[in-house]
């Protein structure tokens with residue numbers, strides 16, 4: 369589990385955070401926060417360096433797009449979804465955790 373401040377997140381400007389050694393891309397859209405794996409499933413580029421449009425993030429390297437809500441590929445060349453992480457809010461705190469550990 370890792371925490372960051374909601375107020376530190378800039379609208380549609382993803383940040384990379386470390387979650388137990390895993391790089392996670394955290395994106396704020398309005399009052400919502402989404403967390404997906406930061407490593408592109410195509411060729412390991414950092415998704416947090418990409419652009420956000422609607423609920424999609426575009427990998428800067430070859431242009432694959434992923435849905436921030438589901439981790440699904442929206443646009444090739446990637447074909448494998450990226451992992452989605454659990455996001456919880458407690459006041460200004462945004463808590464990111466693995467869905468796998470949340471399910472026990």
Ligand code: FES
Nearest residue numbers: 408410411427430
């Ligand atoms: S590394 Fe992301 S699309 Fe190729």
